[in-house]
Amino acid sequence: MHKALDLKIESLEHYLGCLLSWHLKEGHHVAVWRLPKSNFLQVLIDKSGKTKRVDPILEELPSGFIVHPFEDQQDQKAFFLEADSYFKIDLNIPLAEQADQIDSIKEIKSLEENAGILRKSFVNPKEQHTLGYYKACTKKDFVSLVQKGIEAIKSGQLNKIVPARLKKKTLSEEFDLVQSIKSLVYTYPNAFINFFHIPGVGTWLGASPEILIQTRGDAFYTMSLAGTQKARGDNPLKNAAWTQKEIEEQALVSRYIVDCFKKIRLREYDEQGPKTVLAGNLLHLRSDFKVDMKATNFPQLGSVMLKLLHPTSAVCGMPRNKAFEFLREFEKLNRSLFAGYIGPANVEGETSIFVNLRTAMLTEKEAFLFAGAGVTEDSNPEKEWEETEMKCEIIGKHLK
Ligand SMILES: C=C(O[C@@H]1C=C(C(=O)O)C=C[C@H]1O)C(=O)O
Numbered sequence: 001m002h003k004a005l006d007l008k009i010e011s012l013e014h015y016l017g018c019l020l021s022w023h024l025k026e027g028h029h030v031a032v033w034r035l036p037k038s039n040f041l042q043v044l045i046d047k048s049g050k051t052k053r054v055d056p057i058l059e060e061l062p063s064g065f066i067v068h069p070f071e072d073q074q075d076q077k078a079f080f081l082e083a084d085s086y087f088k089i090d091l092n093i094p095l096a097e098q099a100d101q102i103d104s105i106k107e108i109k110s111l112e113e114n115a116g117i118l119r120k121s122f123v124n125p126k127e128q129h130t131l132g133y134y135k136a137c138t139k140k141d142f143v144s145l146v147q148k149g150i151e152a153i154k155s156g157q158l159n160k161i162v163p164a165r166l167k168k169k170t171l172s173e174e175f176d177l178v179q180s181i182k183s184l185v186y187t188y189p190n191a192f193i194n195f196f197h198i199p200g201v202g203t204w205l206g207a208s209p210e211i212l213i214q215t216r217g218d219a220f221y222t223m224s225l226a227g228t229q230k231a232r233g234d235n236p237l238k239n240a241a242w243t244q245k246e247i248e249e250q251a252l253v254s255r256y257i258v259d260c261f262k263k264i265r266l267r268e269y270d271e272q273g274p275k276t277v278l279a280g281n282l283l284h285l286r287s288d289f290k291v292d293m294k295a296t297n298f299p300q301l302g303s304v305m306l307k308l309l310h311p312t313s314a315v316c317g318m319p320r321n322k323a324f325e326f327l328r329e330f331e332k333l334n335r336s337l338f339a340g341y342i343g344p345a346n347v348e349g350e351t352s353i354f355v356n357l358r359t360a361m362l363t364e365k366e367a368f369l370f371a372g373a374g375v376t377e378d379s380n381p382e383k384e385w386e387e388t389e390m391k392c393e394i395i396g397k398h399l400k
Contacts, residue, residue, distance in 0.1 A: 013182060030046075031197075033344065036191060043086065045084055051198060059299065065080070067198065069337050070340045114176075122364055123364060135333075139385055149330075164372030192354045202337055205395065209284065212341050221289065242276075242285060282390060312355070339355060341354065
């Protein structure tokens with residue numbers, strides 16, 4: 001076994017490449033993430049080789065990384081990676097100074113070799129045939145889906161719907177996962193940068209702007225994020241002007257959260273916003289909701305809200321069940337883990353679960369990009385298509 005910082009390992013990229021390629025080849029489950037505004041890259045490895053599924057009762061789970069698909073599972077369970085190994089790398093300090101805190105490398109290979117091993121390990125050969133079920137959506141089909149959504153809203157069946165689509169991007173022979181992680185980390189300081197690999201389930205890389213629930217000590221936090229426009233000019237946050245359509249669209253998500261609080265008779269919450277926030281080259285409207293779990297005597301609020309919130313009207317629609325049925329019937333897309341939820345649970349005493357957005361499912365030769373757009377009565381189908389193009393690009397442009 002080599003020490004973590006063998007002289008031959010000269011960079012973070014090389015270290016990560018050696019580490020990840022070895023674990024993926026071994027059939028281990030891996031999650032790597034960087035929380036918004038954090039300087040730490042966190043690494044969690046489940047070495048059991050087993051796909052674990054758990055009830056998402058966060059307060060009772062060991063330290064790990066939780067992954068739940070968009071669709072509710074019949075048994076209500078989520079995938080779970082248990083932290084057999086967990087460590088973090090301070091991105092502001094040379095790797096050589098952190099050798100004692102990080103896992104050692106078992107095998108040293110070149111950057112190119114690691115990139116190749118990683119690509120080949122994304123999809124289990126036995127699962128290869130399932131990739132055929134993922135079909136890219138044409139502009140014509142998406143525009144007509146949005147149109148159907150608008151009609152369903154006008155006829156009073158729905159208040160809001162969030163149709164999504166899949167776009168495929170061919171990866172070049174030189175595609176290097178580690179370089180993509182690095183470029184996401186440095187380009188999107190406010191996003192939850194995440195990579196996870198669950199053999200037989202999927203390998204995903206993303207930069208989510210949306211927290212579903214977060215708990216830190218006694219503090220509970222959630223947000224309503226919706227409304228999208230391109231960031232323009234030198235000071236995009238100042239220059240943003242929102243139309244009635246976007247204001248309503250985001251207000252519906254806030255109302256959805258408040259309705260969830262009402263269902264559990266929680267009256268003491270702090271709501272701030274909406275304010276304009278930057279996510280990559282896009283602007284959104286965001287409201288922040290905070291609860292003191294101790295003062296409200298609600299220690300299990302994280303799990304309770306997780307169950308009530310997912311999928312929110314930011315990624316599904318309103319009313320939820322009707323929106324869900326609409327998507328099942330007309331969207332014709334296996335969303336898989338897109339618009340599900342992902343994130344560390346009970347890692348260093350904190351749980352940060354994000355909506356799996358601005359993300360790609362990786363295969364050896366192609367990336368499957370997923371994006372949706374909130375549709376209301378006043379939506380323009382062409383514009384919604386453009387919005388999904390911009391959302392796909394947030395990840396797409398970092399996959400070379
Ligand atoms: C559905 C997506 O994003 C969600 C939908 C938004 C919208 O409709 O404006 C904005 C932010 C997200 O809550 C996506 O990124 O694919």
